[in-house]
Amino acid sequence: MRWGVIGAASFVANAAVIPAILADPNARLAAYATLSGGSGLPAERAGARRFADYASLIGSGEVDAVYVALPNSLHLPVVRMAVEAGVPTLCEKPLALDANEVSAIADCALANQVLVGEAYMTQFHLRDRRFRSYIQDGGIGPLQEIEAEFTFELAPGENYRWKGSMGGGALLDVGVYLLDPIVELAGATPQIERVERKVQGDIDVETAVELSFDRGPRARVVASFVRPERQRLEVRGAHGTAEMANPFTPGTSDTEIRINRQGREQLISSRPSNPYELMVKEFATSLRDGTPFPRPLGRSLAVAHLLNRIADTS
Numbered sequence: 001m002r003w004g005v006i007g008a009a010s011f012v013a014n015a016a017v018i019p020a021i022l023a024d025p026n027a028r029l030a031a032y033a034t035l036s037g038g039s040g041l042p043a044e045r046a047g048a049r050r051f052a053d054y055a056s057l058i059g060s061g062e063v064d065a066v067y068v069a070l071p072n073s074l075h076l077p078v079v080r081m082a083v084e085a086g087v088p089t090l091c092e093k094p095l096a097l098d099a100n101e102v103s104a105i106a107d108c109a110l111a112n113q114v115l116v117g118e119a120y121m122t123q124f125h126l127r128d129r130r131f132r133s134y135i136q137d138g139g140i141g142p143l144q145e146i147e148a149e150f151t152f153e154l155a156p157g158e159n160y161r162w163k164g165s166m167g168g169g170a171l172l173d174v175g176v177y178l179l180d181p182i183v184e185l186a187g188a189t190p191q192i193e194r195v196e197r198k199v200q201g202d203i204d205v206e207t208a209v210e211l212s213f214d215r216g217p218r219a220r221v222v223a224s225f226v227r228p229e230r231q232r233l234e235v236r237g238a239h240g241t242a243e244m245a246n247p248f249t250p251g252t253s254d255t256e257i258r259i260n261r262q263g264r265e266q267l268i269s270s271r272p273s274n275p276y277e278l279m280v281k282e283f284a285t286s287l288r289d290g291t292p293f294p295r296p297l298g299r300s301l302a303v304a305h306l307l308n309r310i311a312d313t314s
Contacts, residue, residue, distance in 0.1 A: 001027045001284045004063035006054050008032035008043045013069040018042050020276035033057040058082050071160035072167025076101045083108045088115040090283050093176050097167045099304040106297040117293045118300040120176050125250045125275035131257050140237030143217040146182050147234045150174040150248050151227035164202035170223040171207040175307050177248035178221040186213045195313040209310050
């Protein structure tokens with residue numbers, strides 16, 4: 001399978017997705033496009049052909065799929081361009097700026113019968129799958145509380161995350177990590193009880209949200225650019241708690257789930273896995289076999305609607 005990368009100068013493309021493509025024996029990095037200039041990018045070193053603009057790569061006929069790693073504000077126009085040209089597209093999270101844009105992408109994909117997926121890699125990690133299935137199978141009993149935090153210090157500057165016009169802000173940047181497991185584990189749409197924000201310029205640098213579910217758990221999430229680095233996902237049930245280190249950006253060595261049931265600690269382990277490699281392979285499998293991509297656009301849309309509701313809550 002021939003991949004093209006749009007936004008080949010981005011950090012996530014170079015640190016994670018391009019290496020995942022190169023690690024797949026059935027894949028080849030065929031082309032890339034970046035408007036950032038410069039040379040010596042990993043895609044160039046891999047022998048991929050460079051295109052001067054995104055449209056030229058999409059229309060070249062030299063790729064079977066593209067991965068889009070651009071600022072959030074460019075996701076919709078570039079994904080739409082690729083889909084209308086018949087090119088399957090894996091787009092970096094968040095898939096778009098809001099639910100209306102995600103819906104537009106989904107409609108375009110359906111109309112053109114082209115595969116589109118959101119590159120939310122966490123759910124492909126084998127430990128994450130084990131964690132969710134353990135809880136859904138009743139491992140800690142009926143759910144009572146979920147707490148999720150994803151915080152880090154991001155210095156102000158030219159990074160698009162600091163620009164509202166480019167889809168910046170803490171909630172949009174990491175909200176999918178925080179909300180996706182909560183919505184899946186609770187199995188319902190939550191009520192928004194409270195939202196607290198810290199705003200700097202035209203973005204939220206921190207958003208804290210309290211959620212509740214009918215006959216289900218309460219949840220609290222924190223997304224922040226101004227707190228020390230921390231990732232936390234703790235799920236409490238009637239019979240115990242479940243948590244894991246690095247829950248949102250797990251690496252190959254992250255294999256353990258810590259369970260505490262009535263004062264007794266237990267470790268559950270998964271096989272080591274690289275979530276980016278699994279995501280790239282599963283996208284290729286869905287494209288080749290016509291099977292559903294494990295992250296359907298309906299799931300991306302559900303999270304986008306919740307992000308909209310939080311953003312609209314004063």
